Amino acid sequence: MTELNIVNNSLSAFCADKPKTESWNLHVATNNFTLTLDYLHLYNKQDINTFFYTGSVKGEIIFICLISILKIRIAGFPIAIAMFGAPKTNGKAFWHSENHISYSTFVKQILQTLKKQYKFYVVILREFYGTADQPLMAKNQDMGFLNHHALVKSYLNIASFASFEDYFNALPSKKRNYFRSVMKCKQDSAVSVGLYELTPELVDLIYPLYQKTNAKAKENRTAAVNRSVFSALCDSKIKTKVITYNLQNKIAAFGLMFFNSREVKCLFTGFDYRFTKTHNLWYQIMLESIRFAIDQRCLHIDMGSSSASMKDKFQAGHEDVYISVLLKNPVLTAIFKKPVAHLLNKFLRPTK
Known part of the structure; x- marks a missing residue:
């Protein structure tokens, strides 16, 4: 591949770059409220460590990704997480041009760049939907990720x-x-x-x-x-x-x-x-x-991810939502499957 240029932008800097925002709106934010730049602005002050990575070759954007660096505490210990997306977003907060770069290479390029700039112990890729995203989840597994069933999303076609x-x-x-x-x-x-x-x-x-x-x-x-x-x-x-x-x-x-x-x-x-x-x-x-x-x-109503049985009364459909998680070392991910699942449940379903 011709030399790949990867740039890290804050939300404000990203929004000031017209080619990048046009690419984001076209490939990522279409029909997803939570990934529009207007929506992300709502949480900008809360999610200070949220930013965009853009990869380009000869000035042409070939991938774009929203990343968050989060710090949570599990059993009193601080855990740093690098997450594709942001805490208040849904769906896939990334896009790559299949004509220029494979999905696996795209993910690896992002992770290599992140490791040079931030310290983190866990990586989370999100979100993947049931049968439709099985090929991507298989690739995540090949890269050492653990696929985790996160929640059930309900929707109503009208x-x-x-x-x-x-x-x-x-x-x-x-x-x-x-x-x-x-x-x-x-x-x-x-x-x-x-x-x-x-x-x-x-x-x-x-x-x-x-x-x-x-x-x-x-x-x-x-x-x-x-x-x-x-x-x-x-x-x-x-x-x-x-x-x-x-x-x-x-x-x-x-x-x-x-x-x-x-x-x-x-x-x-x-x-x-x-x-x-x-x-x-x-x-x-x-x-x-x-x-x-x-x-x-x-065309439809997004009915959220709780009380799926109650939404059956409306004739709502349901879709399984998965995330993929990786400890810094894929071997550790395989060894500590249960603790990782416990960590994810704590992160996704806080009780306090």
Whole structure:
């Protein structure tokens, strides 16, 4: 290969380089909210050690990758992790031109460069999806990585429905009857549902609910995002809407949705736990997000990675999500499979 030039850029420097941002938007961020540069800007102050590697030959970009250097503590010991992607992103935060460089060579080039610049003990490649990414996971295994089942992602295809009523009527009768009982709550005169733009005043009302809900979460819980992220979204180019379920004119539940022409993702939710059972608040927000997505003529809804069994009621599909992990030495990865899996579960599903 002609001499490969690899450049490390901060987010701000990367965004100032038009060819790089165009390549990123075309090959990586298309149809993925969490990998858009606007979204990454929301977390820039939180993820200080997040940056981009770009590889080029004779000025032509042949690979691009988002990398994070993280430090966590396991059993009191600090562990440094080099991760492809960032803590708040989903999907593959990288791209390589198959015409110029193989996948395995691309990964090895990134790791060789990282080792010269940073000290870390664990490498995480993410994310890989079920059957579709088996070839890549096989290559990861050939490079000494351990493939780890991280979570189950749920999604709902809605492209064939012209209205919420069409979707509702297509559900099996047992599920229709269940949701009828859920939606009866809205007949109460004290109940109202709202759809709003995100404003600073609304952030004041919904962020405390989000914090309390995040603290109670058990399955696939990640650290709560800072209030500054909610505030920044008020002026962001990212399209958002807020669904609220109100009791006596006070917000009892909300869903903060990200959306584009293809997809809706209810990324942040919050509930007043005094009313979760009597009003089925989680189901109320999900049903309203489905209604919104169909009205927007979106193709599908990303329903997240928790409570997969609950999402079956909506006829949601499910997809296994994997990550690949490597200790500095592939031999150690093979020897310490169980401790590595334990570390990953701690990292992916923190309980505090």
